[in-house]
Amino acid sequence: MKISKRTFDAVIVGAGGAGLRAALQLSEAGLKTAVLTKVFPTRSHTVAAQGGVAASLGNSEEDHWHWHMYDTVKGSDWLGDQDAIEFMCRKANEVVIELEHYGMPFDRTDAGKIYQRPFGGHMSNFGEKPVRRSCAAADRTGHAMLHALYQRNVRANTQFFVEWLALDLIRDAEGDVLGVTALEMETGEIVAFQSKATIFATGGAGRIYHSSTNAFINTGDGLGMAARAGIPLEDMEFWQFHPTGVAGAGVLITEGVRGEGGILRNSSGERFMERYAPNAKDLASRDVVSRAMVTEINEGRGCGPNKDFVLLDITHLDPKVIMQRLPGIREISIQFAGTDPIKEPIPVVPTCHYQMGGIPTNYSGQVVAPRGASMSVAVPGFYAAGECACASVHGANRLGTNSLLDLLVFGKSAGETAVEDVRKSTKAHKELPQEAIDRTLARLARLDTQKEGADAHESRLAMQRTMQNHCGVFRFADKLKEGVSKILEVQQDVQRVAIKDKSKVFNTARIEALELDNLIEVAVATMISAEARKESRGAHVRDDAQDTPEHPNGRDDTNWLKHSLWFKEGNRLDYKSVKLTPLTVDTIELKKRAY
Amino acid sequence: MDEERGARLRRLRWHCRRALLELDLMFQRFWDRVGDGVDAADEAALERLVGMEDHDLWDLVSGRQETDDRQLKDMLERLRQA
Numbered sequence: 001m002k003i004s005k006r007t008f009d010a011v012i013v014g015a016g017g018a019g020l021r022a023a024l025q026l027s028e029a030g031l032k033t034a035v036l037t038k039v040f041p042t043r044s045h046t047v048a049a050q051g052g053v054a055a056s057l058g059n060s061e062e063d064h065w066h067w068h069m070y071d072t073v074k075g076s077d078w079l080g081d082q083d084a085i086e087f088m089c090r091k092a093n094e095v096v097i098e099l100e101h102y103g104m105p106f107d108r109t110d111a112g113k114i115y116q117r118p119f120g121g122h123m124s125n126f127g128e129k130p131v132r133r134s135c136a137a138a139d140r141t142g143h144a145m146l147h148a149l150y151q152r153n154v155r156a157n158t159q160f161f162v163e164w165l166a167l168d169l170i171r172d173a174e175g176d177v178l179g180v181t182a183l184e185m186e187t188g189e190i191v192a193f194q195s196k197a198t199i200f201a202t203g204g205a206g207r208i209y210h211s212s213t214n215a216f217i218n219t220g221d222g223l224g225m226a227a228r229a230g231i232p233l234e235d236m237e238f239w240q241f242h243p244t245g246v247a248g249a250g251v252l253i254t255e256g257v258r259g260e261g262g263i264l265r266n267s268s269g270e271r272f273m274e275r276y277a278p279n280a281k282d283l284a285s286r287d288v289v290s291r292a293m294v295t296e297i298n299e300g301r302g303c304g305p306n307k308d309f310v311l312l313d314i315t316h317l318d319p320k321v322i323m324q325r326l327p328g329i330r331e332i333s334i335q336f337a338g339t340d341p342i343k344e345p346i347p348v349v350p351t352c353h354y355q356m357g358g359i360p361t362n363y364s365g366q367v368v369a370p371r372g373a374s375m376s377v378a379v380p381g382f383y384a385a386g387e388c389a390c391a392s393v394h395g396a397n398r399l400g401t402n403s404l405l406d407l408l409v410f411g412k413s414a415g416e417t418a419v420e421d422v423r424k425s426t427k428a429h430k431e432l433p434q435e436a437i438d439r440t441l442a443r444l445a446r447l448d449t450q451k452e453g454a455d456a457h458e459s460r461l462a463m464q465r466t467m468q469n470h471c472g473v474f475r476f477a478d479k480l481k482e483g484v485s486k487i488l489e490v491q492q493d494v495q496r497v498a499i500k501d502k503s504k505v506f507n508t509a510r511i512e513a514l515e516l517d518n519l520i521e522v523a524v525a526t527m528i529s530a531e532a533r534k535e536s537r538g539a540h541v542r543d544d545a546q547d548t549p550e551h552p553n554g555r556d557d558t559n560w561l562k563h564s565l566w567f568k569e570g571n572r573l574d575y576k577s578v579k580l581t582p583l584t585v586d587t588i589e590l591k592k593r594a595y
Numbered sequence: 596m597d598e599e600r601g602a603r604l605r606r607l608r609w610h611c612r613r614a615l616l617e618l619d620l621m622f623q624r625f626w627d628r629v630g631d632g633v634d635a636a637d638e639a640a641l642e643r644l645v646g647m648e649d650h651d652l653w654d655l656v657s658g659r660q661e662t663d664d665r666q667l668k669d670m671l672e673r674l675r676q677a
Binding site: 511 | 598602605606608612613615616617620621623648649650656658659675
């Protein structure tokens with residue numbers, strides 16, 4: 001069947017920070033640029049980012065990109081590629097100042113410069129002491145950033161396709177990416193977007209977990225599309241968790257609650273952190289607290305009918321302190337936990353927050369995949385940036401404020417590379433292969449015709465529970481092994497999901513079923529990659545890879561200093577080496593990650 | 596329900612997909628509770644709320660900001676109760 005076609009120089013999927021930054025580069029270069037987005041651009045999940053964006057501007061005290069680079073490599077537990085990390089840290093000042101010129105309302109010093117505050121893990125002089133490196137716009141940094149970038153894009157004539165769901169990558173027999181198929185929600189029409197450059201900036205897939213801080217739109221659409229088109233997904237076992245999300249909801253309870261004296265308790269009311277961290281207790285690092293919580297739950301000391309959460313207790317604090325110093329926490333607890341924290345403790349669980357892995361790219365934003373003897377050959381016409389991509393700058397764990405920096409630097413860099421590539425190409429657009437379009441149509445036809453089958457909501461829940469229970473913040477060999485079989489069973493169900501509503505206009509049941517197709521790819525990639533990696537590193541912490549003198553923190557550099565690559569076809573894993581050589585400076589040598 | 600209204604409500608539901616998880620959860624609970632049982636006045640109030648910026652909307656829902664607008668006040672209360 002023929003479908004209508006629209007032709008552009010560049011098509012960008014996703015209108016969060018990375019997508020808008022990339023689009024701006026292309027539109028300002030005069031290229032005909034389309035941005036496809038499921039929701040209005042300023043409702044992208046970038047809005048939720050509060051912390052700030054890291055840049056060694058040195059406005060408050062001495063700072064240097066090389067120190068920032070050191071912190072990022074260390075934070076990544078040496079799994080980050082040092083060429084990409086140097087590139088990002090060197091570019092940070094430039095992209096932040098550009099953003100300032102676009103009208104971003106950064107907080108200011110008395111002298112009128114961008115005000116900078118300290119943030120966990122950011123240090124001066126190669127890990128010596130904390131440094132003020134985060135640039136913020138009150139607690140609405142992500143929101144302000146999106147608005148500045150969106151307005152600039154409107155000025156540059158970027159063409160927005162709002163409420164369009166991209167469905168599949170169009171790739172020809174030679175492996176070139178020629179655009180995407182997409183669904184217009186308003187009409188149900190399927191259109192082929194033909195382009196010389198296709199940039200994915202679709203964000204993370206945190207909704208694969210039952211407890212997640214991610215908004216509902218974070219369904220890993222770009223990762224699903226890439227995987228179905230034969231592109232591997234890199235380092236998918238690495239997910240950052242936050243220790244205290246409201247159980248059953250995922251909404252974050254800030255670390256400030258423990259800072260103000262909040263205590264974690266198990267089912268018998270015991271302050272269990274005293275056993276795990278006798279000195280720091282409830283103020284131990286995120287990893288330590290999360291692991292202790294999971295151990296309590298796994299050993300049967302969790303709370304509630306299913307014994308699947310612990311309690312965060314602030315009932316001993318003066319209500320005035322709660323109201324004054326922890327604004328919003330009471331409302332969140334009442335709304336999402338159904339408890340008033342002045343009277344009762346808040347049920348909490350470690351909660352998925354950020355995806356470190358993704359579509360493999362180099363620091364120019366080109367998607368790279370194995371070809372012939374090389375593990376990283378650029379896929380012609382395909383680029384990715386932001387949380388959906390893996391450059392890899394976050395490696396095994398991300399530093400706070402580096403996510404907004406990532407999307408600015410690599411959004412711009414992917415845009416710049418795409419501009420160069422489009423300008424170099426003298427040929428007309430290649431013809432779109434009908435087989436690629438037919439694959440999308442077959443997926444939709446199955447949904448339209450299938451009468452009996454699995455329920456999308458139940459399958460999604462089964463996926464989320466499997467991921468949470470078998471591949472959470474603290475991992476166990478037997479649970480991971482069992483998790484692989486279970487998630488593959490869920491995948492079978494997803495392939496036979498049926499929807500009752502067959503209407504065309506704004507059929508949200510169809511949209512959610514299509515999103516589930518993407519989520520399940522990410523879930524399978526995560527479980528299989530995590531089961532295979534037999535060490536602890538960064539956010540991937542296994543019970544059977546503990547801290548020993550030979551393997552500090554359970555990290556095994558001899559066998560596992562390498563990136564995982566998961567391929568959808570046959571659920572195959574392969575590995576590629578970490579780039580330990582930076583662009584201009586010396587390698588930051590391996591050592592134990594300790595703070 | 597006629598197809599036109601059905602499509603309008605489905606569109607409104609999609610506009611309840613937000614940037615912030617707090618709002619997603621709030622709207623999800625609301626729709627689970629009311630189903631398609633919203634009248635034209637509810638629809639109008641919801642349309643106004645979903646047109647707002649996420650942080651501003653959350654400030655209203657969580658009570659950090661207040662409004663004197665009767666139509667919005669009633670709907671905000673129902674969202675909180677859901």
